[in-house]
Amino acid sequence: MNFAKYYTGATIPHIYFKDYQKEIIHLLPLDKQCLIAAVLNKVSDLIALRKQQLAKLDELVKSQFVEMFGDPIKNPMGWKMRKLGDLSVQINSGNTPKGGEQVYVEKGIVFFRSQNVWKNRLEMEDIAYIDKATHQSMRRSSLKRGDILMTKTGRVNTENSSLGRAALYMGEDDAANVNGHVYFIRLKPEVNNKFILRILISDEYKNYIRSVCVGGIDKRQLNKNHIEDFPIICPSEDMIEQYVLFIEKVDKSKLTIQQSLDKLEIMKKALMQKYFG
Numbered sequence: 229m230n231f232a233k234y235y236t237g238a239t240i241p242h243i244y245f246k247d248y249q250k251e252i253i254h255l256l257p258l259d260k261q262c263l264i265a266a267v268l269n270k271v272s273d274l275i276a277l278r279k280q281q282l283a284k285l286d287e288l289v290k291s292q293f294v295e296m297f298g299d300p301i302k303n304p305m306g307w308k309m310r311k312l313g314d315l316s317v318q319i320n321s322g323n324t325p326k327g328g329e330q331v332y333v334e335k336g337i338v339f340f341r342s343q344n345v346w347k348n349r350l351e352m353e354d355i356a357y358i359d360k361a362t363h364q365s366m367r368r369s370s371l372k373r374g375d376i377l378m379t380k381t382g383r384v385n386t387e388n389s390s391l392g393r394a395a396l397y398m399g400e401d402d403a404a405n406v407n408g409h410v411y412f413i414r415l416k417p418e419v420n421n422k423f424i425l426r427i428l429i430s431d432e433y434k435n436y437i438r439s440v441c442v443g444g445i446d447k448r449q450l451n452k453n454h455i456e457d458f459p460i461i462c463p464s465e466d467m468i469e470q471y472v473l474f475i476e477k478v479d480k481s482k483l484t485i486q487q488s489l490d491k492l493e494i495m496k497k498a499l500m501q502k503y504f505g
Contacts, residue, residue: 264503271496278489285482289475293426296471300461301432307463313456315424318414320452321380322369322406325362332356337363338404340371340397342379342390345410347429350377350395363405369412371397371404374421376413378428381449384438391448392437394428396421411455422475423468427460 234248235241255261298305313319322340325331332339336357344351363370371377375397382390397404397412406412415421427433436458441448 268496268499268503271492271499275489275492275496278485278492281485282482282489285478285485289426289478290430292474293430293471296467297461297463299432300427300430301436301459303459303461305461307461309459310462311456312413312424312458312460315419315460316413316415316456319411319455320369321408321411323366324408325358325366329356331358331362333359336360338399340377340404340406340410342382342393342407342409345377345379345393345395347393348395348425350397358405366405367402369406370402371399371406371412372401372414373398374415376415376421376425376428377406378411378413378450378455380409380411381443381447382409383446384441384448385446389434389438391441392428392434392450394425396425411450411452413455420468420472422472424460426471426475428458433458 234243236243236247256264297307303309334357336359339356339358340350341356343354358366376394377397378394379390379392382392384391413424415424437450440454441450443449
C-alpha cells in the first residue's frame, strides 16, 4: 500500500487520516493473518535476542576492564600515566581533497569520513573512494594497518555522540585515507592498539572528551593537542596482553552472533516483501 499520494507540504510532508480513511485494505483470511504474524514475531524475537546477547558481551568486556584496571581517567589503582602523544609515532587529521566530492570515484582508494567512524567499528555502507593520484597528493594521511581513527568534529549531547568516536583500521598499508574531520593515531610498535582503543571508547573517556573539546553548543571539536594530551594508564604488559586475549575471545563470539543477526534481518526483510509486497 502506497500512502505517498496523500502527502502534503513541501518542507515537512504531512499525511492526514481524512485523506486516506477510505483507502481499501485487502485482508487475508484471519487464520492466514495469524500465521504470518506468528512467523514475523518469531523472527523479531530472535533478532531481539541476538541484540541482547551482543549487548551483554559488550557489558562483559566493560566490566572486565573495570575489574582489571579501574576508571582510566580517575585511575584509582594508581597506574603510571603517560600522554597519548608520547605513545604515538604520529597523530594527524586528513584533508578534504581539492574539488571536494567531485573527485570521488566509484572504486579506488578507500576514503574514510566522520560518518564512517563509529564506536569500535568502521561503517562501510556510505564509504567514498578517491583515485590514486588524489591519494598520492594526500600521502601524509595515508593509513597503516592498526591505526586508530577518531572523529575530529561532531555533536556531544546525544546518545551516539559523533565527536571522539574511535575504531581500528585493519586494512592494508597505504590502501586508505581520511578526510579533515578524522584523526589517525599511529602508535609506537610496542604499544598495544587494541588496549588503547578500549580506553578511548570507554564511557569514562566519552565524558572526558566532552570536558576538553571546544566549539559551540551543538557542534564541537577535538584539537590535535587535546588528543596528544589524552591521559593513558599504563599497566604491566602481561595484564594488557591478558585483557586483549580476553576481548579477542569475546569478539569471536560476537562475530558469530552478529552473523546470525544479519541473516535474521535479511530473512525478515524477505518475509515482509513476500507477505506485503
